[in-house]
Amino acid sequence: MPLADIRGHERIIEVLRRSLRTGKTAHSYLFEGIPGCGRKKTALALIQAIFCKAGEDDACGACPSCRKVACGSHADIHTVEPLPDKRDISIDQLREMQRTLSLRPYEAPRKACIIEPAERMSVNAANSLLKTLEEPPGDALIILLTENAGMLLPTIRSRCQLIRFAPLSPEHLLTLLELNGMESGAASLLAPISGGSMQRALELDNESLAVRRDNVISRLGKMDINRIATVFDAAEALSGNREETLELLDLLLSLYRDAIHLAAGSHEIVNRTASAAIEAIAARSSLPRIMELLDDIYQTRKDVQRNANPKLALDHLFMNIAADA
Numbered sequence: 001m002p003l004a005d006i007r008g009h010e011r012i013i014e015v016l017r018r019s020l021r022t023g024k025t026a027h028s029y030l031f032e033g034i035p036g037c038g039r040k041k042t043a044l045a046l047i048q049a050i051f052c053k054a055g056e057d058d059a060c061g062a063c064p065s066c067r068k069v070a071c072g073s074h075a076d077i078h079t080v081e082p083l084p085d086k087r088d089i090s091i092d093q094l095r096e097m098q099r100t101l102s103l104r105p106y107e108a109p110r111k112a113c114i115i116e117p118a119e120r121m122s123v124n125a126a127n128s129l130l131k132t133l134e135e136p137p138g139d140a141l142i143i144l145l146t147e148n149a150g151m152l153l154p155t156i157r158s159r160c161q162l163i164r165f166a167p168l169s170p171e172h173l174l175t176l177l178e179l180n181g182m183e184s185g186a187a188s189l190l191a192p193i194s195g196g197s198m199q200r201a202l203e204l205d206n207e208s209l210a211v212r213r214d215n216v217i218s219r220l221g222k223m224d225i226n227r228i229a230t231v232f233d234a235a236e237a238l239s240g241n242r243e244e245t246l247e248l249l250d251l252l253l254s255l256y257r258d259a260i261h262l263a264a265g266s267h268e269i270v271n272r273t274a275s276a277a278i279e280a281i282a283a284r285s286s287l288p289r290i291m292e293l294l295d296d297i298y299q300t301r302k303d304v305q306r307n308a309n310p311k312l313a314l315d316h317l318f319m320n321i322a323a324d325a
Ligand SMILES: [Zn+2]
Pocket: 052, 053, 054, 055, 059, 060, 061, 062, 063, 064, 065, 066
């Protein structure tokens, strides 16, 4: 995929294309971002552009080299990742990679290597990479992908050009899911709650998501502030570990955003199959009050992200929600 077709990272793409135009691409890059936000696609697009002889600052997408990169069969691209039954990338794998890079490329102007996830290199492996990053054999291009650059040795970081990828916006994610062939109803349900990750969106099974959403709606509907146990029970049932609670809060955000749309007289809602429940939320409260609750949910999400106890955070949030019921 040419760089021009990468969605959601316009500034990064512009920087990379400028460096291609001026012949100033780095030897080693460190792409930081959550899995599924487009780091690897961008890495491959950059390699494709460097390999392609037709384009100046991007790949043509049509020549034999571009087609091989696109279908993952280019002999000059190497990937290093943990072996199937191993947690870490070993020093042996890095040595093997260094040996491969020192060989003459088959057809590309230089070899390229993607290391993923870079934070899983053992300390020995990482140390053995330092020299390669400084003077890549045969002018090779090395791209490290990581979720968190802070988990890498400072000596690795300082030898790479760091590029930070933000999570995809719900709008970009929606477009990408649709381009990926997902039906637009399902895509619009998943896009806002997948944390900006294409991978996460594809993982979240749409059907189980709808079941989960209905369960959440039903629990919320049974809460009664005059019987406080119903509130705490709902929090108990719906909270989980941090990840699960954040997912629940994303779901609530998407429901309350829809409620705001309905309360404001717009029928553009994401959770169309739950419209009756959302109408009930919209009918219960005034628009300013729903906006307050949406704020509460945002705040709770922030608190949980910052290590607040998920159950206690939900207790508090649900009391606010139940006070309206
Ligand atoms: Zn090409």
